[in-house]
Amino acid sequence: xxxxxxxxxxxxxxxxxxxxxxxxxxxxxxxxxxxxxxxxxxxxxxxxxxxxxxxxxxxxxxxxxxxxxxxxxxxxxxxxxxxxxxxxxxxxxxxxxxxxxxxxxxxxxxxxxxxxxxxxxxxxxxxxxxxxxxxxxxxxxxxxxxxxxxxxxxxxxxxxxxxxxxxxxxxxxxxxxxxxxxxxxxxxxxxxxxxxxxxxxxxxxxxxxxxxxxxxxxxxxxxxxxxxxxxxxxxxxxxxxxxxxxxxxxxxxxxxxxxxxxxxxxxxxxxxxxxxxxxxxxxxxxxxxxxxx
Amino acid sequence: xxxxxxxxxxxxxxxxxxxxxxxxxxxxxxxxxxxxxxxxxxxxxxxxxxxxxxxxxxxxxxxxxxxxxxxxxxxxxxxxxxxxxxxxxxxxxxxxxxxxxxxxxxxxxxxxxxxxxxxxxxxxxxxxxxxxxxxxxxxxxxxxxxxxxxxxxxxxxxxxxxxxxxxxxxxxxxxxxxxxxxxxxxxxxxxxxxxxxxxxxxxxxxxxxxxxxxxxxxxxxxxxxxxxxxxxxxxxxxxxxxxxxxxxxxxxxxxxxxxxxxxxxxxxxxxxxxxxxxxxxxxxxxxxxxxxxxxxxxxxxxxxxxxxxxxxxxxxxxxxxxxxxxxxxxxxxxxxx
Numbered sequence: 001x002x003x004x005x006x007x008x009x010x011x012x013x014x015x016x017x018x019x020x021x022x023x024x025x026x027x028x029x030x031x032x033x034x035x036x037x038x039x040x041x042x043x044x045x046x047x048x049x050x051x052x053x054x055x056x057x058x059x060x061x062x063x064x065x066x067x068x069x070x071x072x073x074x075x076x077x078x079x080x081x082x083x084x085x086x087x088x089x090x091x092x093x094x095x096x097x098x099x100x101x102x103x104x105x106x107x108x109x110x111x112x113x114x115x116x117x118x119x120x121x122x123x124x125x126x127x128x129x130x131x132x133x134x135x136x137x138x139x140x141x142x143x144x145x146x147x148x149x150x151x152x153x154x155x156x157x158x159x160x161x162x163x164x165x166x167x168x169x170x171x172x173x174x175x176x177x178x179x180x181x182x183x184x185x186x187x188x189x190x191x192x193x194x195x196x197x198x199x200x201x202x203x204x205x206x207x208x209x210x211x212x213x214x215x216x217x218x219x220x221x222x223x224x225x226x227x228x229x230x231x232x233x234x235x236x237x238x239x240x241x242x243x244x245x246x247x248x249x250x251x252x253x254x255x256x257x258x259x260x261x262x263x264x265x266x267x268x269x270x271x272x273x274x275x276x277x278x279x280x281x282x283x284x285x286x287x288x289x290x291x292x293x
Numbered sequence: 294x295x296x297x298x299x300x301x302x303x304x305x306x307x308x309x310x311x312x313x314x315x316x317x318x319x320x321x322x323x324x325x326x327x328x329x330x331x332x333x334x335x336x337x338x339x340x341x342x343x344x345x346x347x348x349x350x351x352x353x354x355x356x357x358x359x360x361x362x363x364x365x366x367x368x369x370x371x372x373x374x375x376x377x378x379x380x381x382x383x384x385x386x387x388x389x390x391x392x393x394x395x396x397x398x399x400x401x402x403x404x405x406x407x408x409x410x411x412x413x414x415x416x417x418x419x420x421x422x423x424x425x426x427x428x429x430x431x432x433x434x435x436x437x438x439x440x441x442x443x444x445x446x447x448x449x450x451x452x453x454x455x456x457x458x459x460x461x462x463x464x465x466x467x468x469x470x471x472x473x474x475x476x477x478x479x480x481x482x483x484x485x486x487x488x489x490x491x492x493x494x495x496x497x498x499x500x501x502x503x504x505x506x507x508x509x510x511x512x513x514x515x516x517x518x519x520x521x522x523x524x525x526x527x528x529x530x531x532x533x534x535x536x537x538x539x540x541x542x543x544x545x546x547x548x549x550x551x552x553x554x555x556x557x558x559x560x561x562x563x564x565x566x567x568x569x570x571x572x573x574x575x576x577x578x579x580x581x582x583x584x585x586x587x588x589x590x591x592x593x594x595x596x597x598x599x600x601x602x603x604x605x606x607x608x609x610x611x612x613x614x615x616x617x618x619x620x621x622x623x624x625x626x627x628x629x630x
Contacts, residue, residue, distance in 0.1 A: 132311030136605045139567025141315075144601035147589055148319040224436055228571055231438050232586045247439055251575060254442050255457055257450050266439035274434035 019286065030282030036275040043090040053081035055088040055241045064253070067260055074260035076249065082261060085241040086268050092242050093272065096153065097222040100160035101215050108165045109204075109211055112172025117180050117199055126173070130166035138163040142225060146234045156235035160222050171214050175207040209287040216283050220276035227269050243269040297620055305613045312605040317361050320598050321354070370602070371595030375588065380599035384581055388603070389474025390461055391580030395569050397477075397496060398503025399561070406508045407554070410515025414523060415542055425512055432509025437568040441502040441575035448498055455498045458576040466491045499576040506568050507561045514557040518550040525549075552623050555615055562611050566604055 048055075053071075059079035067074040073082035115126035133141065145159040179185060180203075188202045227244030230236040236245050243265040250262025345351050352360075364370070370380040413425035441458075448455040461476055462468055466488050469479040476492035522528060523546050531541045570582035577583065581600055588596035 128307075128311070131308065132315060135308040135312050135609055136315070136601070137563045137566035137608045139564075139570065140601055140604045142567075143570070143585065143589070144316070144319050144597065147594060147597045220434065227436055228438065228567075231436075231571060232574055233590050244436075244438075247436070247442065251438075251442055254446050255449060257446075259446050259450075262439070262442050266436065266442065269436050270434055270439060273436070274430070277430065277434055 029278055030285070033275050033278035033282060036271065037279055040090060040094065040272055040275065043087050044094040045091075047087040047090050051081075051084035051087050053084040055080065055085040056239055064258055064261075066258075073264040074258075076246075076261045077253065080239075082246075082264050085246060086243070086265050089241040089243050089246065089265065090268075092153075092236070092240065093223055093226065093269075096157055096160070096226045097219050100157040100164070100222050100226070101219050103157065103161040104164045104168050104218075105211065105215055107161065108168025109172045111165075112169035113176040113199055113203055113207070115169065116173035116176030116178075117203060118195075119177075119180075123173075126169060130169045133162065134166050136163075139225065139228060142229060143232070143234065146229060151234055153235050156226050156229050159229070160225050163225070164218050164222065167218060168211070168214060171210060172207060175210055176203050179203055179206060213280060213284045213287055216276055217280035220273040220280070223269065223276065224273050243272075298617055301613060301616045301620075304616075305609055308609045308612075309606065312602065312609065313362065313365065314358075316598060316602045316605070317358055319601065320361070320594075321357075365602075370599035373588065373596045374593045375591050375596075380596050383584060383596065384599055384603050387579060387581045387584050390578060391569055391573065391582060393475040393477065394496060394499055394572070394578060394580060395503065395565055397500040398569075398572075399507060399565060401500055401504035402507040402511060402561075405504065406511035407515050409508075410512045411519055411542065411547065413512070413516045414519030417520065422516075425516055429509045429513040429516075432505060432507075432512075435505065437502060437506045438571040438575050440505055441499065441572050444498055444502055445575070456494055458498065460577050460579055461492065461495055462488070463491055463495070499572050499578060502572050502575070503565060503568060507565055510557055510561050510564070511554065514554050515550070518553040519546060522546045522550045548622075552619065555619055555622060559612050559615050562608060562615075566608060 057080065059075070062071070062075050062079040064077055065071055065075045065079075071081050071083065073086060075081055076085075111126045111129075115123040136144075142156075142159040142163050145162060146155050149155040149158065176199075185198060185202060188198050193201070226235070227242070227247070230242050230244035231248045233245075233248070236242040238245060238249065246265035247262045247269070250258070250260075250265070253259075253261050342351075350357070368381050370384070372378065373380050373383055376383055409421070409425050409428065413419075413422040416422060445455070445458050449457060456463060469476060469483050469485055469488050469492075472479045472482050477489060477496065480486075480489035480492055523542075528541060528546050531545045532538075536545075569580070570585065572578065573580045573582035574586055581603065585597050585600035588594070588600070
């Protein structure tokens, strides 16, 4: 029995691998984005242990130095090493992005599946909530939420999750709606599964791949949004290293020519967003060949 | 047509109600005790409860909501602690600066993105198509505040083509008489070319920053929508009948491709109104975005709430305008509705 399942599973797994290899070989950019993603993850995990300087230690003798062999990305107005700060900041930025996306994945995904599967009042209430969120310019709503809930990193995560909620609901709802009367759902219902069990055990796994694409597509936006909020002084407080706030700190030095303070965190932020967007496109190609552009 | 517009207006009402409920909720969940906050750190227990009664915070939520709506109806958004002015006055005074910047940014963006998208679709696979794809991918990845700073560095510090990023007008010049509130238009209306030039030199860099930001979705949508239309039967027929290529592309295809592009504008506005806040901070632009940021930093909540509400209502109205524009561009929508 177990060997039979293994045999049946083996070719399909191989199929996915070769399909992945095909996607990467056809579009090398996807390969690059996967490598970049691995690099960011590595920096987030071991970054604080490998950086050459303490990201918080100021050294006024070495303030405002241009990039050099000793300070790859230069130093800021307090003499802190920008390279170390950029690397250490990766962890916080990733935590914000991953936590907010995980939150909205669970909440928005569940609300969307439920509204697509049950229809009726569930659908109307979830739809009304998403419409109301969409009635706001999203960044402005995030500002308002953080201002109201309090100026903390946790609230930035919550605000970013809330403004992404309608996107997840839309994808999950459409996919669940298509499958509500599918053969396997009817079979599950006929064999006596409860509605909740069908929802979570039968429909949710089916739409998981598409939701994962949505995750990586919104991840870039989540980072951008969080960095924007901290750029205007919300959430992350100095001297904590974070890309958005580092760009804000360097902003006043741009007009006097000290470009490196804002440039390197900005470029890293841009690369991270770029990487997630490409990753999302690549994953979509892998999961849903019909929507390839 | 008027019935059509009236019908559209009705569809905006639930959105506005939703927006008002959300902003009301945001005013109620202020960190800690709202009354204690407004009373200041040194207030006594009695002063706090007086303020609570004065703000109506001791009443039940539905009653508070009615009072809130009444305040809104009379244009009372509270008073800013920092400027000492009613919030609605501050917003009214600063809104033209933001509107001028955002609209100019959008205009530049449309002027670049739409032709780029059309060319990319017509010459699919050519270098211009690749350029379009690069612009579309890079545009969505660029943090708008970072683009702004880069442009300041290049055009102010290195090239010296733009003045220092410090507001709408250099302090040598007095602002033109307020007619529309848009410096560019007002200075032209009063015939003051000097001021027009000064205002232009200040605004073009932030406007380009916003344009780069909104370029991507418009170009991408133009390309996709043109590709779909160009592959359709009626375009093939038009070509087969020997019409000039320019006539086929602009007269037949583009008119039909416009609809999805206009739909995208709604989303673009959502991004633009948010990006506007960041760009205003980078360029010290005296609009409502930097007003909200200043208020946020000093924990002055009434302006922030007023700002969120004003932006949301503005956005609902913009979407309404887009819907109406829809009917004007495509007669089919008019008939169906």
